[in-house]
Amino acid sequence: xxxxxxxxxxxxxxxxxxxxxxxxxxxxxxxxxxxxxxxxxxxxxxxxxxxxxxxxxxxxxxxxxxxxxxxxxxxxxxxxxxxxxxxxxxxxxxxxxxxxxxxxxxxxxxxxxxxxxxxxxxxxxxxxxxxxxxxxxxxxxxxxxxxxxxxxxxxxxxxxxxxxxxxxxxxxxxxxxxxxxxxxxxxxxxxxxxxxxxxxxxxxxxxxxxxxxxxxxxxxxxxxxxxxxxxxxxxxxxxxxxxxxxxxxxxxxxxxxxxxxxxxxxxxxxxxxxxxxxxxxxxxxxxxxxxxxxxxxxxxxxxxxxxxxxxxxxxxxxxxxxxxxxxxxxxxxxxxxxxxxxxxxxxxxxxxxxxxxxxxxxxxxxxxxxxxxxxxxxxxxxxxxxxxxxxxxxxxxxxxxxxxxxxxxxxxxxxxxxxxxxxxxxxxxxxxxxxxxxxxxxxxxxxxxxxxxxxxx
Amino acid sequence: xxxxxxxxxxxxxxxxxxxxxxxxxxxxxxxxxxxxxxxxxxxxxxxxxxxxxxxxxxxxxxxxxxxxxxxxxxxxxxxxxxxxxxxxxxxxxxxxxxxxxxxxxxxxxxxxxxxxxxxxxxxxxxxxxxxxxxxxxxxxxxxxxxxxxxxxxxxxxxxxxxxxxxxxxxxxxxxxxxxxxxxxxxxxxxxxxxxxxxxxxxxxxxxxxxxxxxxxxxxxxxxxxxxxxxxxxxxxxxxxxxxxxxxxxxxxxxxxxxxxxxxxxxxxxxxxxxxxx
Numbered sequence: 200x201x202x203x204x205x206x207x208x209x210x211x212x213x214x215x216x217x218x219x220x221x222x223x224x225x226x227x228x229x230x231x232x233x234x235x236x237x238x239x240x241x242x243x244x245x246x247x248x249x250x251x252x253x254x255x256x257x258x259x260x261x262x263x264x265x266x267x268x269x270x271x272x273x274x275x276x277x278x279x280x281x282x283x284x285x286x287x288x289x290x291x292x293x294x295x296x297x298x299x300x301x302x303x304x305x306x307x308x309x310x311x312x313x314x315x316x317x318x319x320x321x322x323x324x325x326x327x328x329x330x331x332x333x334x335x336x337x338x339x340x341x342x343x344x345x346x347x348x349x350x351x352x353x354x355x356x357x358x359x360x361x362x363x364x365x366x367x368x369x370x371x372x373x374x375x376x377x378x379x380x381x382x383x384x385x386x387x388x389x390x391x392x393x394x395x396x397x398x399x400x401x402x403x404x405x406x407x408x409x410x411x412x413x414x415x416x417x418x419x420x421x422x423x424x425x426x427x428x429x430x431x432x433x434x435x436x437x438x439x440x441x442x443x444x445x446x447x448x449x450x451x452x453x454x455x456x457x458x459x460x461x462x463x464x465x466x467x468x469x470x471x472x473x474x475x476x477x478x479x480x481x482x483x484x485x486x487x488x489x490x491x492x493x494x495x496x497x498x499x500x501x502x503x504x505x506x507x508x509x510x511x512x513x514x515x516x517x518x519x520x521x522x523x524x525x526x527x528x529x530x531x532x533x534x535x536x537x538x539x540x541x542x543x544x545x546x547x548x549x550x551x552x553x554x555x556x557x558x559x560x561x562x563x564x565x566x567x568x569x570x571x572x573x574x575x576x577x578x579x580x581x582x583x584x585x586x587x588x589x590x591x592x593x594x595x596x597x598x599x600x601x602x603x604x605x606x607x608x609x610x611x612x613x614x615x616x617x618x619x620x621x622x623x624x625x626x627x628x629x630x631x632x633x634x635x636x637x638x639x640x641x642x643x644x645x646x647x648x649x650x651x652x653x654x655x656x
Numbered sequence: 657x658x659x660x661x662x663x664x665x666x667x668x669x670x671x672x673x674x675x676x677x678x679x680x681x682x683x684x685x686x687x688x689x690x691x692x693x694x695x696x697x698x699x700x701x702x703x704x705x706x707x708x709x710x711x712x713x714x715x716x717x718x719x720x721x722x723x724x725x726x727x728x729x730x731x732x733x734x735x736x737x738x739x740x741x742x743x744x745x746x747x748x749x750x751x752x753x754x755x756x757x758x759x760x761x762x763x764x765x766x767x768x769x770x771x772x773x774x775x776x777x778x779x780x781x782x783x784x785x786x787x788x789x790x791x792x793x794x795x796x797x798x799x800x801x802x803x804x805x806x807x808x809x810x811x812x813x814x815x816x817x818x819x820x821x822x823x824x825x826x827x828x829x830x831x832x833x834x835x836x837x838x839x840x841x842x843x844x845x846x847x848x849x850x851x852x853x854x855x856x857x858x859x860x861x862x863x864x865x866x867x868x869x870x871x872x873x874x875x876x877x878x879x880x881x882x883x884x885x886x887x888x889x890x891x892x893x894x895x896x897x898x899x900x901x902x903x904x905x906x907x908x909x910x911x912x913x914x915x916x917x918x919x920x921x922x923x924x925x926x927x928x929x930x931x932x933x
Binding site: 309320333334335336338342345346348349350351445446448449468470471472473536537538539541542543545546549554555556560561562 | 693695696698699700701731732733734735797798801802803881882883885893894895896897898899
C-alpha cells in the first residue's frame with residue numbers, strides 16, 4: 200500500500216512533486232506505477248484505479264478535500280465508481296505480468312542466512328505475488344548445486360560464491376546462474392570448542408581442524424583470510440574440511456573439529472549446547488560482508504520473466520521487513536518451527552536480535568550481528584573472485600568485471616528495489632575494508648599481489 | 657507354547673528390563689553447571705525444557721506417544737507426521753525392490769541354466785555387489801538428474817545382487833534326477849522351467865529376496881538422509897539438525913520395527929514355498 204498515497208484521506212500531507220506524493224518526480228512515479236506488483240493488483244487494484252479516477256476528477260487538492268469532508272470517503276468512492284468501468288479496467292491490469300509459472304520449488308539450507316526467503320513463505324509474501332512456493336529443505340550445499348543443475352529446484356538459496364563458481368564451471372558442469380539478491384550480510388562467526396577457551400590468538404591454532412560449509416563459500420574465504428592475516432597458511436598450518444552446517448555442532452561436540460567458521464544458528468547453537476564459544480563475529484572481519492544469496496538459473500529468467508519479477512518482489516519485501524530491528528523477534532518465531540529451521544526459538548532470536556550469550560559467560564549486545572541488505576554489489580563478486588584466485592580455485596587470468604556483472608543482477612535488483620521504495624545505491628562498485636585492509640574493485644590484481652600468504656600460482 | 661519358547665520369552669523380557677534399567681540409571685538428572693547470571697542462563701535455555709542431551713525414559717515415552725497420537729499431520733513440505741514419512745520410505749523401497757525382482761529373477765534364471773553365462777558374469781557381479789549405496793548416490797544424481805528416482809535407483813542397485821546370485825545358484829543346483837526325469841518325459845523347455853525348476857529353486861530365491869529386503873531397508877535410510885525431502889531417513893536427519901536425540905531414537909525404533917515386519921513378511925512367503933525332499 201505504501202507506494203500509493205490515499206487521496207480519500209483528507210489529512211494527507213501535500214506538496215510532493217508527483218501526483219501521488221510518494222515520489223520525487225512524475226517520471227519516477229510513472230516508472231513505479233508501471234512496475235506495480237502484479238498480484239497485489241488483486242487487492243490493490245480497485246483502490247489504485249479509484250485513486251487515479253479521484254485525482255483526475257479533482258486535480259486541485261483543496262477542492263478534493265472539501266468534497267471528501269462534505270460527503271465522506273466511502274460515498275465519494277461509490278460515486279466515483281459509477282462513472283468508471285472499474286471491473287474491465289481491473290481485468291486489463293491483471294492480464295499484464297501474470298507469472299508464467301506459479302508452482303515453484305525453492306531449495307534452502309536451514310540457516311538464518313536464508314531468513315528473507317524462508318519468512319516470505321509463512322508471512323505470505325510469495326502468495327501475495329501469486330506464487331505457490333514449496334520450500335525444500337536440502338541436506339547440503341553440494342545437493343543445492345545438483346538440484347539447481349537438475350532443475351529440480353526453480354530458485355535457490357546459494358552461498359554467494361556458488362553462482363559464480365557454477366557459472367564458471369568450477370566443481371560442476373558450467374551452467375549460467377544468476378544472483379538476484381544477496382540474502383544476508385554479516386551473521387556468521389568463528390566458533391571454537393570450549394576446551395580452547397585460552398587460545399584466542401590465531402597464532403596458537405597451528406594444527407587445528409576447522410569446518411566450513413562448502414569450498415565456494417564466504418566462510419571458507421573469510422577463515423582463510425583471517426588465519427593468513429595472522430601468519431598461518433590455511434593450506435598447510437591448519438586443516439579445513441567441508442561439513443554441512445547442521446553437522447558442525449555434532450562434530451564439535453564429538454571433538455572431530457576444533458572449531459568452525461559457520462553460519463548461524465549453529466554458532467549460537469554450540470553455545471546453547473555448551474560445547475563451544477563464539478570467538479569472533481564475522482562482522483568484525485568485514486563489516487557488511489555478503490554471505491548467502493538468492494538465485495535462479497539464467498534459463499529460468501529467460502523462460503519466466505514475470506515469475507522472476509514476482510519472486511524478486513517477494514524476496515525483497517521480506518528483506519525490507521527483516522532489516523527492521525523491531526521485526527526480528529517475530530521473524531525468529533515464524534522461522535524456528537520444524538518445517539523451516541527446526542531450532543529452539545531462543546537460539547534464533549539471539550542471532551537475529553544480536554543480544555546473545557557468547558559461551559564464555561558474557562551477554563553481548565551487537566544489534567548488527569546479522570543484517571539483510573539485499574543489494575548485490577558487483578564489488579563483492581570481484582572480491583570473491585580475487586579470493587578464489589588467491590587460493591587456487593581458479594587459475595589463470597580472470598575477467599573480474601565481466602563475470603561479476605553477468606552473475607550479480609544489479610540492474611534488476613535496483614529496479615525492483617525502487618518499486619518497493621527501498622533505497623538502492625547508485626553505484627555497483629565500492630571500496631571495501633576487510634580486516635582493515637582496503638580493497639579497490641578497480642584494481643583486483645594489485646590487491647591480490649599484496650598478499651604474502653597465497654597458494655603458489 | 658513349548659517350555660523352551662516360554663523360557664526364551666521370559667529371558668527376552670528380562671533383557672529388556674535390564675536394558676531399560678541401565679538407560680534409566682544413565683540418564684538420572686545431573687546437577688546443571690552454574691551460569692554466571694540469570695540472564696545468561698535464560699539465553700542458554702536453562703530451566704526450560706531443553707531438547708538436547710540423552711533423554712530419560714519418561715521423556716522418551718512422552719515423545720513417542722506424541723508421535724503415535726498424531727502420526728499423519730502435514731505442516732508443509734519439511735514437517736510431516738511419522739506415518740507419512742514411513743509411507744514415503746515404504747513407497748520408495750517398494751518401487752526399487754519390485755524393479756530389482758523384475759530384473760534379478762529372470763536374469764538369475766538365465767544365468768543359472770547356463771554355466772557359461774554364470775562364469776562370464778560372475779566377476780561383474782562380485783565387483784558390483786559390495787558397493788555401498790552412498791557411493792552410488794553422486795553418480796545416480798549426476799546421470800539421472802532427479803533425486804527421488806536416484807533414491808529408487810540406489811535401492812534397486814543394492815538389492816538386486818543377493819537376489820540375482822541366489823536365483824542363479826538355486827536354479828543351477830536343481831537336482832539332476834528331476835531334470836533327467838523331465839527330459840525322459842519330453843517336457844517342453846518353458847514347462848520345465850515353471851513346473852520343475854521354479855518350485856525346486858523357490859526356497860533359495862526367497863532367501864535371496866529376504867536378504868534383499870533387509871538391504872533395501874538399510875539403504876533407504878541412508879539415501880534419504882543424503883537426498884532429503886521426505887521419508888524416515890529425512891526425519892532422522894532433520895532431527896539431527898536440531899540435535900534432538902529423543903526424536904532420533906524414536907525414529908531408530910520405528911526403523912527397526914518396520915525392518916522386522918518386512919523381514920517377517922518375506923519369511924512367511926519363504927515358509928510357504930519350502931518343501932521337504
